[in-house]
Amino acid sequence: xxxxxxxxxxxxxxxxxxxxxxxxxxxxxxxxxxxxxxxxxxxxxxxxxxxxxxxxxxxxxxxxxxxxxxxxxxxxxxxxxxxxxxxxxxxxxxxxxxxxxxxxxxxxxxxxxxxxxxxxxxxxxxxxxxxxxxxxxxxxxxxxxxxxxxxxxxxxxxxxxxxxxxxxxxxxxxxxxxxxxxxxxxxxxxxxxxxxxxxxxxxxxxxxxxxxxxxxxxxxxxxxxxxxxxxxxxxxxxxxxxxxxxxxxxxxxxxxxxxxxxxxxxxxxxxxxxxxxxxxxxxxxxxxxxxxxxxxxxxxxxxxxxxxxxxxxxxxxxxxxxxxxxxxxxxxxxxxxxxxxxxxxxxxxxxxxxxxxxxxxxxxxxxxxxxxxxxxxxxxxxxxxxxxxxxxxxxxxxxxxxxxxxxxxxxxxxxxxxxxxxxxxxxxxxxxxxxxxxxxxxxxxxxxxxxxxxxxxxxxxxxx
Amino acid sequence: xxxxxxxxxxxxxxxxxxxxxxxxxxxxxxxxxxxxxxxxxxxxxxxxxxxxxxxxxxxxxxxxxxxxxxxxxxxxxxxxxxxxxxxxxxxxxxxxxxxxxxxxxxxxxxxxxxxxxxxxxxxxxxxxxxxxxxxxxxxxxxxxxxxxxxxxxxxxxxxxxxxxxxxxxxxxxxxxxxxxxxxxxxxxxxxxxxxxxxxxxxxxxxxxxxxxxxxxxxxxxxxxxxxxxxxxxxxxxxxxxxxxxxxxxxxxxxxxxxxxxxxxxxxxxxxxxxxxxxxxxxxxxxxxxxxxxxxxxxxxxxxxxxxxxxxxxxxxxxxxxxxxxxxxxxxxxxxxxxxxxxxxxxxxxxxxxxxxxxxxxxxxxxxxxxxxxxxxxxxxxxxxxxxxxxxxxxxxxxxxxxxxxxxxxxxxxxxxxxxxxxxxxxxxxxxxxxxxxxxxxxxxxxxxxxxxxxxxxxxxxxxx
Numbered sequence: 001x002x003x004x005x006x007x008x009x010x011x012x013x014x015x016x017x018x019x020x021x022x023x024x025x026x027x028x029x030x031x032x033x034x035x036x037x038x039x040x041x042x043x044x045x046x047x048x049x050x051x052x053x054x055x056x057x058x059x060x061x062x063x064x065x066x067x068x069x070x071x072x073x074x075x076x077x078x079x080x081x082x083x084x085x086x087x088x089x090x091x092x093x094x095x096x097x098x099x100x101x102x103x104x105x106x107x108x109x110x111x112x113x114x115x116x117x118x119x120x121x122x123x124x125x126x127x128x129x130x131x132x133x134x135x136x137x138x139x140x141x142x143x144x145x146x147x148x149x150x151x152x153x154x155x156x157x158x159x160x161x162x163x164x165x166x167x168x169x170x171x172x173x174x175x176x177x178x179x180x181x182x183x184x185x186x187x188x189x190x191x192x193x194x195x196x197x198x199x200x201x202x203x204x205x206x207x208x209x210x211x212x213x214x215x216x217x218x219x220x221x222x223x224x225x226x227x228x229x230x231x232x233x234x235x236x237x238x239x240x241x242x243x244x245x246x247x248x249x250x251x252x253x254x255x256x257x258x259x260x261x262x263x264x265x266x267x268x269x270x271x272x273x274x275x276x277x278x279x280x281x282x283x284x285x286x287x288x289x290x291x292x293x294x295x296x297x298x299x300x301x302x303x304x305x306x307x308x309x310x311x312x313x314x315x316x317x318x319x320x321x322x323x324x325x326x327x328x329x330x331x332x333x334x335x336x337x338x339x340x341x342x343x344x345x346x347x348x349x350x351x352x353x354x355x356x357x358x359x360x361x362x363x364x365x366x367x368x369x370x371x372x373x374x375x376x377x378x379x380x381x382x383x384x385x386x387x388x389x390x391x392x393x394x395x396x397x398x399x400x401x402x403x404x405x406x407x408x409x410x411x412x413x414x415x416x417x418x419x420x421x422x423x424x425x426x427x428x429x430x431x432x433x434x435x436x437x438x439x440x441x442x443x444x445x446x447x448x449x450x451x452x453x454x455x456x457x458x459x460x461x462x463x464x
Numbered sequence: 465x466x467x468x469x470x471x472x473x474x475x476x477x478x479x480x481x482x483x484x485x486x487x488x489x490x491x492x493x494x495x496x497x498x499x500x501x502x503x504x505x506x507x508x509x510x511x512x513x514x515x516x517x518x519x520x521x522x523x524x525x526x527x528x529x530x531x532x533x534x535x536x537x538x539x540x541x542x543x544x545x546x547x548x549x550x551x552x553x554x555x556x557x558x559x560x561x562x563x564x565x566x567x568x569x570x571x572x573x574x575x576x577x578x579x580x581x582x583x584x585x586x587x588x589x590x591x592x593x594x595x596x597x598x599x600x601x602x603x604x605x606x607x608x609x610x611x612x613x614x615x616x617x618x619x620x621x622x623x624x625x626x627x628x629x630x631x632x633x634x635x636x637x638x639x640x641x642x643x644x645x646x647x648x649x650x651x652x653x654x655x656x657x658x659x660x661x662x663x664x665x666x667x668x669x670x671x672x673x674x675x676x677x678x679x680x681x682x683x684x685x686x687x688x689x690x691x692x693x694x695x696x697x698x699x700x701x702x703x704x705x706x707x708x709x710x711x712x713x714x715x716x717x718x719x720x721x722x723x724x725x726x727x728x729x730x731x732x733x734x735x736x737x738x739x740x741x742x743x744x745x746x747x748x749x750x751x752x753x754x755x756x757x758x759x760x761x762x763x764x765x766x767x768x769x770x771x772x773x774x775x776x777x778x779x780x781x782x783x784x785x786x787x788x789x790x791x792x793x794x795x796x797x798x799x800x801x802x803x804x805x806x807x808x809x810x811x812x813x814x815x816x817x818x819x820x821x822x823x824x825x826x827x828x829x830x831x832x833x834x835x836x837x838x839x840x841x842x843x844x845x846x847x848x849x850x851x852x853x854x855x856x857x858x859x860x861x862x863x864x865x866x867x868x869x870x871x872x873x874x875x876x877x878x879x880x881x882x883x884x885x886x887x888x889x890x891x892x893x894x895x896x897x898x899x900x901x902x903x904x905x906x907x908x909x910x911x912x913x914x915x916x917x918x919x920x921x922x923x924x925x926x927x928x
Binding site: 153 | 572633715777888903
């Protein structure tokens with residue numbers, strides 16, 4: 001498969017033209033220009049505006065051909081009927097990529113207008129994303145074509161998860177949640193009607209992108225089935241892909257069609273394909289987040305045996321139930337040496353079994369003893385740490401112990417913690433320092449299972 | 465079945481003695497007394513302390529028999545070996561109920577000591593909860609025997625959900641989450657080793673309690689199987705019961721045994737029994753919360769047909785998928801009149817189908833039109849409102865519309881909303897004003913299904 005388009009100029013542009021950059025703060029073109037300024041984008045910025053001499057302090061140009069310099073990315077935010085001419089001029093100015101945020105194309109039946117801009121983009125070799133999309137964000141190059149009210153959406157920190165969404169609204173919600181979760185974003189791409197650049201182009205780019213370690217994908221339809229399958233076969237050998245495919249049922253399929261005119265296809269066929277190629281399949285937005293989170297934490301499991309450390313007996317029981325009723329995971333059987341080591345340091349009340357119930361008065365010392373022992377235990381492949389911060393001994397020093405251990409431990413580790421204000425503060429600290437935290441045993445164990453399944457898939461596919 | 469004990473003196477005491485009330489702020493007895501003061505408990509308080517003349521400004525007594533007044537509840541927080549004598553003295557003082565928070569009984573093998581206090585309680589007709597428990601809280605009478613650090617646990621507001629937990633740690637976590645969620649609590653009972661008062665006594669009390677409209681139950685084992693089944697048959701005819709039973713698997717069963725010495729029994733048998741009697745079965749703590757939330761919102765569904773109103777097409781598709789893949793629910797087919805009414809007021813772009821996608825620029829007016837039409841629609845039994853607050857038009861005025869509509873609408877309504885700071889603030893406002901909010905379509909649709917199943921169960925059981 002030959003790469004059709006290169007998205008590098010779009011994600012790492014040295015220069016950006018904003019066609020429709022307006023002096024009116026209510027206009028999309030103004031919001032986008034302001035976003036570039038706010039984000040601290042360091043490349044050249046060229047507002048294009050038929051009337052104004054200057055916009056937000058930048059010299060403005062009547063046409064993009066007036067700029068007279070190399071332009072990597074043109075963001076187009078003008079009424080649909082004016083887009084073809086603007087794109088033609090981008091072609092003349094040798095613009096390398098374009099994001100058409102404007103709506104008013106196939107999604108309202110204007111397929112001819114859409115076909116026209118696709119033709120122009122192809123003719124001039126412009127990597128065009130859109131129309132009818134939010135566009136792209138790159139937390140490193142500070143490209144940001146998203147015309148969203150900044151007060152309503154928190155900005156994610158720099159990280160290694162890239163998110164691809166056909167739907168703009170789903171995309172903006174995901175972006176906001178990722179920011180709230182405290183794990184980092186690499187790239188965000190909302191590609192709307194996919195008139196030219198589609199999911200295959202984007203996935204191919206992200207597969208080869210060193211700044212992307214996890215790909216998260218929200219799909220309504222797949223445009224080029226054959227190419228998608230060809231790429232799917234390759235991509236999961238390189239990095240994990242989490243996918244949420246809408247249209248699992250006929251009701252959903254009908255809704256997807258009326259949303260982005262996507263042909264959702266037969267979900268069972270899609271799901272079988274995803275699973276065959278080692279994709280992690282989410283059924284819900286919440287699952288997208290929790291799978292993304294565990295993959296972002298990076299450590300690979302060597303096996304399926306889980307140790308559970310807890311300061312709440314009941315929570316340990318529920319978690320053991322989840323592990324035992326999962327498809328592939330097992331409650332680890334600690335080595336005799338581990339039990340002996342723990343016996344020496346833990347109070348007599350503590351039972352040396354798994355889940356290891358450190359009791360309601362457990363403090364940072366007990367967690368440290370347990371984490372050290374379980375870290376060395378050869379029968380343990382992954383570690384679940386339950387911290388009920390409502391108990392007297394669970395305080396910031398327990399948070400610190402877990403953060404420290406996460407750094408040195410060569411096994412996947414996650415925390416389960418649920419609660420209100422006090423707990424949320426500690427959870428935030430854990431996540432900011434690289435420890436994935438889950439509110440419920442189900443979410444946590446599903447995530448470890450996804451991590452294990454992907455590791456197994458990779459082993460199998462590499463030994464073939 | 466004759467009621468063995470009456471928990472009224474424990475939940476609504478006119479007078480409370482705290483045995484072991486200490487002047488030392490690190491002692492449990494001090495924390496409990498302080499809690500009564502902080503909560504604004506209006507009954508009489510009698511600290512019992514061998515040495516002190518006064519504790520926290522209250523006159524102290526050497527023995528409970530020295531008080532010389534009626535005592536409804538004795539909270540016992542002294543070392544285990546001293547508990548039998550204290551209980552005997554409670555008997556002499558004609559104390560009506562006792563909460564033994566002290567540990568050091570059956571959970572560490574001291575079964576004889578435990579049997580001894582059970583005998584004493586029975587002999588003197590003292591309704592005894594514990595030992596080894598957190599005890600009870602009643603948001604109305606302001607009884608609060610929980611010895612938990614207040615800075616770590618938010619206090620729930622007054623409401624109609626009562627929570628029963630054998631496990632103290634699970635209980636304290638649930639309490640904290642309920643406070644964070646913004647839905648109200650009626651009573652909280654953590655009953656520990658269940659030496660005398662057990663789940664059957666507590667459920668029977670809550671069944672007849674007008675301040676309890678939803679019962680949420682975390683169980684590890686069931687002590688009196690026959691009586692439990694007899695009560696189960698009756699209780700769900702009166703009010704919904706959500707149950708999480710630990711020990712679903714052999715790993716969980718083993719963990720439960722080492723936690724509270726409970727014999728978890730065969731889960732499949734328990735689950736079949738729960739379902740037969742119309743209990744809502746949760747598999748996880750998170751499910752307990754979201755089932756409790758929908759039942760707390762009270763409106764009963766007349767059928768299984770769901771309308772989905774959304775400002776994000778993708779989220780609508782995912783929700784339609786969830787509905788269609790549920791066991792009993794259906795995506796509603798709007799009446800022709802509904803579509804006509806909507807056609808008149810909604811923009812041409814909006815498709816008059818279900819999910820009703822109001823588009824990314826939907827504002828409060830569009831939500832109002834949609835809610836009005838769907839509220840009247842005879843083919844709609846329940847309403848899901850998706851609000852992606854990241855979009856420009858979704859602001860506090862949309863929140864207000866939904867809150868207003870919830871009050872007048874005679875159909876169950878919930879909101880799905882996900883996001884970071886801005887969204888969380890709106891979610892909080894919705895929940896405080898009685899609108900249940902879910903982060904994910906799966907949780908929301910599972911909850912509506914539970915509501916529908918319970919309504920159907922009640923219809924069936926009443927027609928028998």
